[in-house]
Amino acid sequence: MQINRPRLRLWTDYGVRYAVLVQADPGNPAIEFRNVSYRIGNNQVLVDLNLRVAPGETLVLLGRSGSGKTTTLKLVNRLVSPSSGTILVNGSPNHEGDVIRLRRGIGYVIQEAGLFPHFTVARNIGLVPRLEGWEENRITGRTQELLQLVGLAPELADRYPHQLSGGQRQRVGVARALAADPETLLMDEPFAALDPLTRDELQHEFLLLQQRLHKTVVFVTHDLREALRLGSRIALMEAGKLVTLLTPQEFVKSEDPWAAAYVRAFGGGLDSVANRGAS
Amino acid sequence: MSLLRFLIQNHTQVLQLTLEHLWLVGISTIFAMLIGIPLGIVIAHRARWNKPVLATANIIQTIPALALFGFLLPVPWLGARSDRLAILALILYALLPIIRNTYAGIHGVDAAVIEAGRGMGMTESQLLYQVELPLAASVILSGVRIAAVISVGLATIAAAIGAGGLGEFIFRGLAMVDDRVILAGAIPAAILALLADFTVGWAERRLRPR
Numbered sequence: 001m002q003i004n005r006p007r008l009r010l011w012t013d014y015g016v017r018y019a020v021l022v023q024a025d026p027g028n029p030a031i032e033f034r035n036v037s038y039r040i041g042n043n044q045v046l047v048d049l050n051l052r053v054a055p056g057e058t059l060v061l062l063g064r065s066g067s068g069k070t071t072t073l074k075l076v077n078r079l080v081s082p083s084s085g086t087i088l089v090n091g092s093p094n095h096e097g098d099v100i101r102l103r104r105g106i107g108y109v110i111q112e113a114g115l116f117p118h119f120t121v122a123r124n125i126g127l128v129p130r131l132e133g134w135e136e137n138r139i140t141g142r143t144q145e146l147l148q149l150v151g152l153a154p155e156l157a158d159r160y161p162h163q164l165s166g167g168q169r170q171r172v173g174v175a176r177a178l179a180a181d182p183e184t185l186l187m188d189e190p191f192a193a194l195d196p197l198t199r200d201e202l203q204h205e206f207l208l209l210q211q212r213l214h215k216t217v218v219f220v221t222h223d224l225r226e227a228l229r230l231g232s233r234i235a236l237m238e239a240g241k242l243v244t245l246l247t248p249q250e251f252v253k254s255e256d257p258w259a260a261a262y263v264r265a266f267g268g269g270l271d272s273v274a275n276r277g278a279s
Numbered sequence: 280m281s282l283l284r285f286l287i288q289n290h291t292q293v294l295q296l297t298l299e300h301l302w303l304v305g306i307s308t309i310f311a312m313l314i315g316i317p318l319g320i321v322i323a324h325r326a327r328w329n330k331p332v333l334a335t336a337n338i339i340q341t342i343p344a345l346a347l348f349g350f351l352l353p354v355p356w357l358g359a360r361s362d363r364l365a366i367l368a369l370i371l372y373a374l375l376p377i378i379r380n381t382y383a384g385i386h387g388v389d390a391a392v393i394e395a396g397r398g399m400g401m402t403e404s405q406l407l408y409q410v411e412l413p414l415a416a417s418v419i420l421s422g423v424r425i426a427a428v429i430s431v432g433l434a435t436i437a438a439a440i441g442a443g444g445l446g447e448f449i450f451r452g453l454a455m456v457d458d459r460v461i462l463a464g465a466i467p468a469a470i471l472a473l474l475a476d477f478t479v480g481w482a483e484r485r486l487r488p489r
Contacts, residue, residue: 074398077398079394079397079398100400100401100402101400102400103397103398103399103400104399104400105400108395108398108399110391110394110395110398111391112391113395114389114391114392114394114395114396115392115395116392116395116396116409116410117389117392117414118413118414127396127399127401128399128400131399131400131401131405176399177399186398
């Protein structure tokens with residue numbers, strides 16, 4: 001698996017064929033884990049993780065609960081600090097420098113969106129720009145732009161999160177993460193709590209969005225279908241270890257026992273789902 | 280009707296004692312908030328301090344009011360003026376509900392919301408002022424409400440050490456075995472308690488997060 005040259009990603013979703021040129025800069029992965037371990041007491045959560053995320057790709061961390069995938073994600077924006085090893089973000093170790101700056105440059109989306117219940121949709125979306133001291137009319141403009149981008153009506157801006165549906169809340173969560181236009185997005189099971197139809201819709205829109213924005217995305221899920229559909233590569237994790245790193249196409253055919261076990265558990269018909277990442 | 284006549288005849292004194300009472304309760308509740316809310320915030324973030332602080336506030340709460348007034352009487356600066364002493368005692372009693380509710384309010388904020396805020400690059404003080412306190416405000420205020428209502432009742436005992444307030448009527452009435460005089464203290468006190476309950480309760484509902 002080569003990631004260090006530009007690749008053309010082709011895939012079909014809803015009968016539409018997409019082609020995206022994934023720019024992969026050989027020298028500079030957007031995110032790199034070097035010999036990263038993490039333990040709490042005697043519990044080894046992550047064991048010697050080595051992983052590179054290319055700029056513009058969607059790397060899916062797939063695994064069951066307790067496999068260490070969420071911890072891996074949180075290591076990137078320093079919500080968790082490694083016991084040993086280094087995480088490089090845009091080429092520099094993320095433990096050097098200001099943690100607040102680091103986090104504001106990385107979008108973060110979590111399950112159930114984690115929206116502030118006492119903020120309107122507009123204030124939720126404008127959170128990081130406001131923290132960054134943008135001017136009020138620039139924030140308003142950006143908020144409107146983002147509402148449109150994630151497919152929400154402008155009049156929703158003044159609503160509160162509890163007045164929205166689950167799918168709408170999750171869209172607001174994505175819009176909030178994109179507000180200050182970060183290069184990197186961390187998404188922690190963002191669609192897991194949605195009903196199947198809404199999830200399908202949001203996955204589809206995620207693909208459209210990613211086609212336009214080319215963000216570097218690290219996406220955590222336990223759902224193989226979601227991983228195959230959204231990922232340019234899938235990192236399968238089990239018990240704190242990276243088991244294998246494959247494209248969706250490779251994953252469905254893989255002989256690796258863990259990958260094969262996943263494919264079996266999710267039954268047939270996965271070939272058609274798999275994202276075609278061709279070089 | 281003789282009670283009504285008594286109130287009308289002594290209306291200046293009723294008014295004066297009511298204002299004294301309000302002063303004792305108001306000033307002590309404000310001080311208790313100034314001490315209790317920061318303490319509650321601290322123990323919500325530093326689990327180590329949680330038990331000792333709450334235990335101390337609990338122990339204070341179990342001291343009978345009359346005994347606490349007695350304990351504090353020999354303290355130099357305090358004992359010089361009985362209203363100082365009464366205010367200190369009322370502050371001590373008001374601390375527990377305020378600390379406990381501040382702790383509970385902040386502790387009860389959805390962890391996912393805090394983590395989202397932190398992950399988006401909010402500093403700890405931005406999290407406190409923009410997320411934790413606004414979301415905990417109604418719970419904190421319900422602690423203040425309990426404290427204020429308890430204080431209205433306890434402040435009547437302050438008259439025993441000469442700190443004034445509506446307790447004056449109650450103690451005088453007890454000594455004179457005159458129900459009218461007791462009620463002249465008790466009824467305004469009850470009204471004050473209801474008023475405190477109502478006004479803080481109103482503020483609490485206004486601040487309740489949706």
